[in-house]
Amino acid sequence: MANVRSEPLVSVRIASAVNRPRAGWADGLRVHLPASLLDRTGWRRGLRPDGVLEIPDGPSPVTTDDVACVREQRAFTDRRPLSARLPLSYRIVPGRARAIIASAIGRWNRRHVDRWAAFPGWPIDLSTDVLDDLRDGMASPGPRARRAPVVLTHDIDSPEGLSNLVDRFLPLEEAAGARSTSYVVPCAWRLDHGLLGEVIARGHEVGVHGYDHSNTTPFAAADARARRLDGARSFVERYSATGYRAPSLLRTRALLRDVGCRYRYDSSIPTSGGLFPTPNNGCASARPFLVEGTVELPVTLPRDGTLRFLGYGPDDMLGIWIDCAELVARSRGIVVMLTHCEQRFSGHHRALDAYRRFLECLRERSDRFTFSTPGRVLEATTLQAPAGAV
Numbered sequence: 111m112a113n114v115r116s117e118p119l120v121s122v123r124i125a126s127a128v129n130r131p132r133a134g135w136a137d138g139l140r141v142h143l144p145a146s147l148l149d150r151t152g153w154r155r156g157l158r159p160d161g162v163l164e165i166p167d168g169p170s171p172v173t174t175d176d177v178a179c180v181r182e183q184r185a186f187t188d189r190r191p192l193s194a195r196l197p198l199s200y201r202i203v204p205g206r207a208r209a210i211i212a213s214a215i216g217r218w219n220r221r222h223v224d225r226w227a228a229f230p231g232w233p234i235d236l237s238t239d240v241l242d243d244l245r246d247g248m249a250s251p252g253p254r255a256r257r258a259p260v261v262l263t264h265d266i267d268s269p270e271g272l273s274n275l276v277d278r279f280l281p282l283e284e285a286a287g288a289r290s291t292s293y294v295v296p297c298a299w300r301l302d303h304g305l306l307g308e309v310i311a312r313g314h315e316v317g318v319h320g321y322d323h324s325n326t327t328p329f330a331a332a333d334a335r336a337r338r339l340d341g342a343r344s345f346v347e348r349y350s351a352t353g354y355r356a357p358s359l360l361r362t363r364a365l366l367r368d369v370g371c372r373y374r375y376d377s378s379i380p381t382s383g384g385l386f387p388t389p390n391n392g393c394a395s396a397r398p399f400l401v402e403g404t405v406e407l408p409v410t411l412p413r414d415g416t417l418r419f420l421g422y423g424p425d426d427m428l429g430i431w432i433d434c435a436e437l438v439a440r441s442r443g444i445v446v447m448l449t450h451c452e453q454r455f456s457g458h459h460r461a462l463d464a465y466r467r468f469l470e471c472l473r474e475r476s477d478r479f480t481f482s483t484p485g486r487v488l489e490a491t492t493l494q495a496p497a498g499a500v
């Protein structure tokens with residue numbers, strides 16, 4: 111889908127779709143569907159004045175292009191945020207000061223959720239997956255309960271993040287029987303190869319988090335973008351990195367095409383991005399998909415930084431994560447969790463304890479969740495990375 115039409119969307123609540131059992135998990139869920147699709151399928155006849163949608167009986171011409179259109183509607187952040195327009199790297203402002211500024215923006219905006227999360231909805235929106243399961247001829251999922259894979263990831267933006275990862279996060283994950291994937295900025299600070307080696311030796315994985323985290327790669331000219339992406343090559347080879355995560359989750363179609371030539375997968379598109387990096391961003395899906403020739407593993411749970419900036423405390427964050435993970439499991443999606451290890455994010459002892467309780471909760475619900483890795487998730491899909499990718 112190179113050209114996705116910008117479609118007016120209608121917010122509806124799905125009532126039982128008895129003739130489409132594959133979408134049974136979506137009963138009562140609020141989703142966003144294109145207005146033109148409601149007309150074309152005749153579903154508008156089933157839309158009640160209170161916004162509840164009862165899918166009428168009979169065939170409906172929903173195509174995979176319709177599904178991709180919803181998924182890609184807000185999947186890219188084509189406008190440069192302020193941080194990418196400054197003449198100097200925004201990273202000269204200390205991280206703590208950036209966090210305070212973002213918190214102020216977040217708290218101010220918390221009550222305007224309908225503006226910055228009109229679509230995808232916050233904290234999670236699975237419109238794409240609901241529409242996919244409402245297509246004609248989709249087989250029933252079968253009676254066998256499927257356990258939702260849980261992929262734990264971290265963005266490692268600083269030496270502090272790396273040392274906290276090893277000292278504080280890995281022991282919690284190992285105690286829960288999990289292994290994580292950490293996306294490391296390869297060319298911004300002196301990497302501690304001793305610590306990175308330890309991460310790998312303990313069975314965890316590393317991936318690549320941009321070049322120097324200056325938020326310019328997605329918007330750079332083609333040759334500069336290629337140079338920045340290739341700057342990570344020695345890191346990729348040393349640590350057998352197969353995945354890419356864009357700094358600040360800033361991503362363009364051009365970036366995704368270039369990532370697809372270099373990596374087995376990308377994990378830069380949130381299911382529902384909320385306020386950051388730009389309002390109303392995300393793919394409204396918790397399932398891996400192909401876009402611009404790249405296999406995308408969406409970040410399905412709300413990020414620690416975004417929740418914190420919005421003023422949520424650790425207990426609230428834990429509750430939101432568990433609710434979202436349960437919904438993702440019901441939808442037959444993948445739970446992909448992104449946390450940062452710095453003290454000002456999840457490295458703080460209270461936030462870290464919420465993370466520990468989250469892992470514990472998933473471990474206890476082993477009938478519904480199973481800890482996994484990006485590689486194992488991709489092996490279980492039929493999606494193919496393009497030839498030439500690592």
Ligand SMILES: [Zn+2]
Nearest residue numbers: 265267357358
């Ligand atoms: Zn980052």
